[in-house]
């Protein structure tokens with residue numbers, strides 16, 4: 181990392197009023213970083229009492245996607261954030277569920293008449309193009325009555341996708357969909373409020389899975405997938421999502437398969 185100033189002074193993000201219970205109690209705005217996930221974990225190493233602290237960056241040099249993939253973004257145009265959580269809930273799939281739902285609710289406020297869906301386990305799509313991805317990580321350190329987790333959200337706000345060869349095919353952003361620049365700050369505010377409300381529901385054991393399922397585009401679809409630690413490609417039909425957020429697939433031989441976080445590909 182070079183010696184450019186990291187922390188943004190007089191940031192527009194430090195003045196926002198979220199009125200949220202936990203999320204965004206402290207917002208750290210960085211101009212550039214390798215990954216907001218790495219930064220959050222370093223902060224937890226120094227102090228575990230960072231529940232609700234949010235790190236937002238203008239630019240990442242090594243944005244992390246799922247399974248070692250790189251998350252590409254451009255300076256200041258998108259939401260690249262990590263939310264630090266200290267909670268009793270150890271289930272990362274619950275955190276993935278609330279993160280993707282928070283993105284969906286945010287998009288619904290900004291977009292009208294567009295088809296917003298979730299591709300299991302963590303992609304948010306608009307008209308079948310990926311606009312956001314979420315990841316959740318937990319600490320390997322154990323504590324007696326709580327656990328530490330970091331949720332990362334990458335949401336393309338003003339990213340120019342058309343003709344950008346660095347991006348995977350079928351990537352989109354808010355500005356590409358509505359054809360004008362979108363306020364990153366207002367989008368971030370909405371996102372944090374939605375995450376906060378959903379996190380509260382999760383802590384009160386309210387049902388979030390059935391709401392999430394309404395947006396899933398996978399049920400009933402024919403997919404290909406790999407089982408854990410195997411390279412053999414399997415084919416099956418997605419039957420359901422269980423109470424832990426796992427994907428239930430009936431394979432070609434009629435066997436019930438349970439997927440945790442493997443990638444699925446739609447066939448047809």
Ligand code: BTN
Nearest residue numbers: 215243244245246261313332334
């Ligand atoms: C995916 O779809 O693969 C998940 C992508 C998550 C990207 C975000 S961007 C902010 C945060 N920091 C990272 O390094 N990754 C997440």
